Amino acid sequence: xxxxxxNLNRKLEEKQNPSLLGLDPNLSYMPDHLLAQAKAEGxxxxxxxxxxxxxxxxxxxxxVQDIIAAVKFQSACxxxxxxxxxxCLRESLAYAKxxxxxxxxxxxxxxxGSTAAAYARASLGTSPLSxxxxxxxxxxxxxxxxxxxxxxxxxxxxxxxLQACRVSNKGVFILVxxxxxxxxDLQDLNLADGxxxxxxxxxxxxxxxxxxxxxxxxxxxxxxxxxxxxxxxxELRKRMPRQIFLIPxxxxxxxxxxxxxxxxQAGRGGLVNASRSLMLAWQKEASRGQDxxxxxxxAALKMRDDLRSAL
Amino acid sequence: xxxxxxNLNRKLEEKQNPSLLGLDPNLSYMPDHLLAQAKAEGxxxxxxxxxxxxxxxxxxxxxVQDIIAAVKFQSACxxxxxxxxxxCLRESLAYAKxxxxxxxxxxxxxxxGSTAAAYARASLGTSPLSxxxxxxxxxxxxxxxxxxxxxxxxxxxxxxxLQACRVSNKGVFILVxxxxxxxxDLQDLNLADGxxxxxxxxxxxxxxxxxxxxxxxxxxxxxxxxxxxxxxxxELRKRMPRQIFLIPxxxxxxxxxxxxxxxxQAGRGGLVNASRSLMLAWQKEASRGQDxxxxxxxAALKMRDDLRSAL
Numbered sequence: 198x199x200x201x202x203x204n205l206n207r208k209l210e211e212k213q214n215p216s217l218l219g220l221d222p223n224l225s226y227m228p229d230h231l232l233a234q235a236k237a238e239g240x241x242x243x244x245x246x247x248x249x250x251x252x253x254x255x256x257x258x259x260x261v262q263d264i265i266a267a268v269k270f271q272s273a274c275x276x277x278x279x280x281x282x283x284x285c286l287r288e289s290l291a292y293a294k295x296x297x298x299x300x301x302x303x304x305x306x307x308x309x310g311s312t313a314a315a316y317a318r319a320s321l322g323t324s325p326l327s328x329x330x331x332x333x334x335x336x337x338x339x340x341x342x343x344x345x346x347x348x349x350x351x352x353x354x355x356x357x358x359l360q361a362c363r364v365s366n367k368g369v370f371i372l373v374x375x376x377x378x379x380x381x382d383l384q385d386l387n388l389a390d391g392x393x394x395x396x397x398x399x400x401x402x403x404x405x406x407x408x409x410x411x412x413x414x415x416x417x418x419x420x421x422x423x424x425x426x427x428x429x430x431x432e433l434r435k436r437m438p439r440q441i442f443l444i445p446x447x448x449x450x451x452x453x454x455x456x457x458x459x460x461x462q463a464g465r466g467g468l469v470n471a472s473r474s475l476m477l478a479w480q481k482e483a484s485r486g487q488d489x490x491x492x493x494x495x496a497a498l499k500m501r502d503d504l505r506s507a508l
Numbered sequence: 509x510x511x512x513x514x515n516l517n518r519k520l521e522e523k524q525n526p527s528l529l530g531l532d533p534n535l536s537y538m539p540d541h542l543l544a545q546a547k548a549e550g551x552x553x554x555x556x557x558x559x560x561x562x563x564x565x566x567x568x569x570x571x572v573q574d575i576i577a578a579v580k581f582q583s584a585c586x587x588x589x590x591x592x593x594x595x596c597l598r599e600s601l602a603y604a605k606x607x608x609x610x611x612x613x614x615x616x617x618x619x620x621g622s623t624a625a626a627y628a629r630a631s632l633g634t635s636p637l638s639x640x641x642x643x644x645x646x647x648x649x650x651x652x653x654x655x656x657x658x659x660x661x662x663x664x665x666x667x668x669x670l671q672a673c674r675v676s677n678k679g680v681f682i683l684v685x686x687x688x689x690x691x692x693d694l695q696d697l698n699l700a701d702g703x704x705x706x707x708x709x710x711x712x713x714x715x716x717x718x719x720x721x722x723x724x725x726x727x728x729x730x731x732x733x734x735x736x737x738x739x740x741x742x743e744l745r746k747r748m749p750r751q752i753f754l755i756p757x758x759x760x761x762x763x764x765x766x767x768x769x770x771x772x773q774a775g776r777g778g779l780v781n782a783s784r785s786l787m788l789a790w791q792k793e794a795s796r797g798q799d800x801x802x803x804x805x806x807a808a809l810k811m812r813d814d815l816r817s818a819l
Contacts, residue, residue: 383705
């Protein structure tokens with residue numbers, strides 16, 4: 198079977214586009230007609246929003262399937278609408294997979310032991326729980342291809358996810374250096390051995406990734422490396438030669454294509470995320486939102502060309 | 509209005525018991541009759557498990573309400589059962605609040621900006637979203653009194669939760685030193701300034717907590733400090749004089765009452781968590797599970813007396 202990293206790289210190559218579509222919907226991003234349509238179907242409250250989100254996601258996924266290979270769903274955006282939101286997330290993930298996208302659940306999970314195992318099942322799982330006295334009981338799980346993780350707790354919190362990588366060809370992206378203004382509060386502190394905290398995290402990630410996909414160029418253990426810090430991305434590539442970088446910060450967060458690609462090697466090894474700049478393209482065009490998916494397509498083509506010319 | 513920290517300390521004082529009941533259910537923890545009952549009600553799959561979890565939680569919460577003041581719900585245990593699990597979590601939280609418990613959602617959330625705000629609404633929120641063109645739309649939210657957070661991303665990821673603390677008298681517990689074997693992978697690294705990484709985190713937590721509940725003994729910004737490291741807890745108390753410690757590791761994880769209380773000052777300032785040792789008391793008694801809640805009560809009384817005698 199094909200590893201997560203291999204599958205992702207092949208699909209990125211096919212599209213000649215390292216863009217990662219971020220579907221992180223927000224009520225204020227929804228075109229009016231989608232909310233009106235959900236209401237006309239008798240949906241109210243969280244059900245109405247979740248229904249609009251699903252229609253929004255489906256239209257965009259359909260529209261850019263020939264140009265973008267991978268999509269990231271921000272779990273919080275769905276969780277805040279409770280069970281209706283979680284159902285929307287599941288259906289959006291399943292629809293993306295049916296169109297051939299590589300799917301990433303951005304959940305930044307972190308815990309230990311049986312709890313980490315539960316998060317691994319919730320995010321990456323498909324298989325049934327068994328062995329109870331009442332017989333086999335299936336549980337709901339998102340079945341994403343990969344999930345983002347926070348490794349402040351060390352390997353204990355990561356290992357249950359690596360198990361899913363080994364058994365089911367899943368992937369993980371571990372936070373190393375984030376793109377937000379206060380990332381340095383902890384990540385940039387100087388260690389006694391001369392490294393920064395985020396460099397120590399990078400070394401751990403590289404080490405944990407060694408146990409997967411031996412002999413291949415890239416490991417299915419990836420790293421989140423903010424694009425607003427291109428010099429750091431170059432340094433981090435040296436520490437993590439086999440990690441695929443998930444790179445936030447391009448577009449709405451201000452990083453240029455050149456910044457975003459700083460950690461690439463030979464045109465490979467990264468995914469450049471854009472969420473708001475793609476989802477909200479229709480608002481920038483002063484459109485009333487009827488053609489929101491086409492507006493996203495135009496923005497996605499522009500982003501692709503911008504990245505291609507900088508590669 | 510009363511701050512989270514003030515309310516929690518008052519209730520702990522009333523019960524003279526720093527125990528924190530952890531309701532982190534797992535399918536293998538369920539007595540057979542609860543699963544059979546859910547099945548008899550026509551429930552299947554995740555619905556069956558979620559229904560058993562809810563009956564389990566309700567019975568235990570009812571049984572120990574006179575001796576325990578605070579309860580922690582491990583989000584992953586519910587999330588893995590999808591929307592049915594999330595509904596169970598909401599109903600369990602609401603039931604616990606109706607009995608007067610202080611409720612903590614153990615979700616270890618971490619993200620930035622609008623996503624952190626979404627997590628804050630999902631975990632601590634109650635109020636409706638408004639201002640859309642379709643009118644006011646309520647969203648589902650857990651309305652816990654407090655939530656656990658991971659601050660690897662710095663203050664950007666914490667601030668939206670502090671806002672909920674200020675506006676709605678909520679609380680947070682930020683991971684400082686965890687109780688798992690690999691906690692030291694990152695947390696114990698030596699910084700150039702002589703501190704450990706977890707001590708730097710403690711200093712950040714103390715600083716962030718300063719902005720809340722001025723003039724009171726304790727801040728509504730608390731800290732997770734593993735009980736398996738009592739010497740560290742004493743040192744961390746010096747760095748975080750105003751933080752309430754959420755202390756995992758007692759019982760099933762091996763820490764003694766004396767270890768667990770190492771960070772207390774004048775008998776106050778901490779919550780000692782026990783999950784498996786309370787939830788699974790019926791299995792230790794070789795019971796068939798019919799009296800699972802009473803078994804939890806017996807274990808909870810033993811824990812309370814153990815902690816009281818060490819205080």
